[in-house]
Amino acid sequence: MAEDLVLDTAIRDWVLIxxxxxxxxxxxxxxxxxxxxxxxxTPDAKMVKEGQIVIRARNLKAGANFIPPKSFRSRRxxxxxxxxxxxxxxxxxAAQNPQAQMFSDxxxxxxxxxxxxxxxxxxxxxxxWVNFFFSGFVAAKIPFPLTQRxxxxxxxxxxxxTVDVSYVSSRSWYFLNLFxxxxxxxxxxxxxxxxxxxxRMMQMGGFGxxxxxxxxxxxxxxxxxxxxxxxxxxxxxxxxxxxxxxx
Amino acid sequence: xxxxxxxxxxxxxxxxxDNGGGGAWEYxxxxxxxxxxxxxxxxxxxxxxxxxxxKRSALGPDEWTLNEQVAIAAMDCQCLDVAQNCIxxxxxxFPESKRVGxxxxxxxxxxxxxxxxxxxxxSLLEDNPLDQAIHxxxxxxxxxxxxxxxxxxxxxxxxxxxxxxHDAWRELAEIYLSLQMYKQAAFCYEExxxxxxxxxxxxxxxxxxxxxxxxxxxxxxxxxxxxxxxxLTGGKNTRALLGICLCASAIAQLSKGxxxxxRDATAAAPELHSLAxxxxxxxxxxxxxxxxxxxxxxxxxxxx
Numbered sequence: 001m002a003e004d005l006v007l008d009t010a011i012r013d014w015v016l017i018x019x020x021x022x023x024x025x026x027x028x029x030x031x032x033x034x035x036x037x038x039x040x041x042t043p044d045a046k047m048v049k050e051g052q053i054v055i056r057a058r059n060l061k062a063g064a065n066f067i068p069p070k071s072f073r074s075r076r077x078x079x080x081x082x083x084x085x086x087x088x089x090x091x092x093x094a095a096q097n098p099q100a101q102m103f104s105d106x107x108x109x110x111x112x113x114x115x116x117x118x119x120x121x122x123x124x125x126x127x128x129w130v131n132f133f134f135s136g137f138v139a140a141k142i143p144f145p146l147t148q149r150x151x152x153x154x155x156x157x158x159x160x161x162t163v164d165v166s167y168v169s170s171r172s173w174y175f176l177n178l179f180x181x182x183x184x185x186x187x188x189x190x191x192x193x194x195x196x197x198x199x200r201m202m203q204m205g206g207f208g209x210x211x212x213x214x215x216x217x218x219x220x221x222x223x224x225x226x227x228x229x230x231x232x233x234x235x236x237x238x239x240x241x242x243x244x245x246x247x
Numbered sequence: 248x249x250x251x252x253x254x255x256x257x258x259x260x261x262x263x264x265d266n267g268g269g270g271a272w273e274y275x276x277x278x279x280x281x282x283x284x285x286x287x288x289x290x291x292x293x294x295x296x297x298x299x300x301x302k303r304s305a306l307g308p309d310e311w312t313l314n315e316q317v318a319i320a321a322m323d324c325q326c327l328d329v330a331q332n333c334i335x336x337x338x339x340x341f342p343e344s345k346r347v348g349x350x351x352x353x354x355x356x357x358x359x360x361x362x363x364x365x366x367x368x369x370s371l372l373e374d375n376p377l378d379q380a381i382h383x384x385x386x387x388x389x390x391x392x393x394x395x396x397x398x399x400x401x402x403x404x405x406x407x408x409x410x411x412x413h414d415a416w417r418e419l420a421e422i423y424l425s426l427q428m429y430k431q432a433a434f435c436y437e438e439x440x441x442x443x444x445x446x447x448x449x450x451x452x453x454x455x456x457x458x459x460x461x462x463x464x465x466x467x468x469x470x471x472x473x474x475x476x477x478x479l480t481g482g483k484n485t486r487a488l489l490g491i492c493l494c495a496s497a498i499a500q501l502s503k504g505x506x507x508x509x510r511d512a513t514a515a516a517p518e519l520h521s522l523a524x525x526x527x528x529x530x531x532x533x534x535x536x537x538x539x540x541x542x543x544x545x546x547x548x549x550x551x
Contacts, residue, residue, distance in 0.1 A: 238474035
């Protein structure tokens with residue numbers, strides 16, 4: 001059926017706007033709570049050193065052509081030689097699953113749990129609230145047409161199969177807000193803190209600093225690097241600069 | 248490194264503040280952000296804000312950051328009583344604070360009580376073994392005590408852990424130079440060039456060290472780095488120009504007995520030294536015409 005349903009403006013006043021406001025407020029609240037609960041991470045000396053090694057190896061890669069070939073080669077050897085090169089990760093260490101490491105370390109496990117909880121609980125509560133109060137009616141109309149497949153996703157409380165799929169329930173408005181409020185949070189909370197739920201979910205999946213992989217990546221990068229000393233070219237350039245200056 | 252816009256902004260604010268306009272707080276914030284050393288001005292304007300209770304309460308929580316900034320500036324200018332007052336105020340507000348502990352140890356250092364300062368830093372390090380600033384203060388103490396070899400040892404250990412800290416590499420290079428350990432200094436300058444290849448100062452310093460070590464290969468490399476400096480500074484750096492001329496004459500002397508191949512390698516940019524000499528003379532004509540005779544005769548004696 002392609003008729004246009006006329007939706008009561010009361011729906012807009014009492015459903016859409018309050019829902020958005022509530023979600024924004026919950027996001028702000030969560031930000032402050034996470035700030036309070038954040039325990040300052042005590043950096044491990046090993047991790048700091050590895051981080052710095054990676055930076056130095058990257059500098060070496062970037063500026064390799066500015067130093068004489070001998071120096072470059074001796075530095076590369078220092079980093080990637082087989083016995084005690086800094087970037088060389090022995091096979092057994094590399095195989096050790098960083099995830100297992102993370103779980104065995106109680107501090108990190110606690111931090112992760114806190115982060116997960118602070119995300120899951122508000123989401124669950126809000127979702128339940130939306131379902132309880134705002135189900136069973138059409139909340140909004142999506143401006144573009146959709147296929148029938150979306151019906152189960154977007155029209156959850158509405159049990160009429162003849163209603164056009166563009167008319168969605170408030171649950172879908174909830175999801176829209178969930179994914180879309182990141183821009184608003186970055187305005188309110190300052191750019192760095194605008195992590196909304198989608199990013200947090202992504203962070204949950206991928207773990208933090210995986211030392212051994214980045215080290216071996218840097219090592220590979222260094223190994224394949226061909227050193228080409230650019231300094232001789234500078235003499236010609238200096239000549240032309242001086243020529244222009246002296247003219 | 249400070250960018251051009253920030254530099255102009257800083258100069259503007261400085262002028263404004265010095266001539267009695269407002270804006271002292273913005274100036275202090277900018278100095279703090281850029282981490283530059285303007286201790287006298289910071290001391291003067293910071294104290295004026297702190298001593299005026301109206302302005303002080305207007306700052307709110309930033310008052311304590313200002314206290315810290317003024318304390319450090321006061322120690323730099325040897326006004327230890329001002330520093331003491333600021334630190335006392337901070338101590339009252341934040342007892343048991345590591346940051347205040349650092350300031351106290353700094354005050355001990357400023358008073359010249361090296362033993363107590365060293366103890367204070369060691370105890371702070373026990374709580375927080377990865378604090379870069381405290382490590383560097385310890386090296387500073389050894390330097391002040393005139394023990395460069397100990398400073399080198401501490402700094403090397405620090406760099407083993409924090410090897411991406413280019414300020415530390417620079418400091419180590421200078422200490423090595425003061426001890427005439429040129430090869431090690433060259434290594435440090437190479438690190439600096441790697442991390443910041445567009446800064447002409449490092450190329451210049453590296454070239455100086457290479458020239459000082461001597462030997463045909465090193466002098467040839469030195470010439471290349473002087474050329475790099477000239478390129479990066481647009482020919483304005485007189486030291487690099489002189490370096491080129493000196494290298495040219497040194498190469499000529501050293502390669503007197505060599506065969507043709509080396510000669511060709513050294514003649515990569517044959518006009519470079521004559522152009523450099525011309526550029527030097529031009530600059531002397533502009534800036535110090537009285538000494539033009541001197542430099543011309545010196546250059547002529549260097550000519551091959």
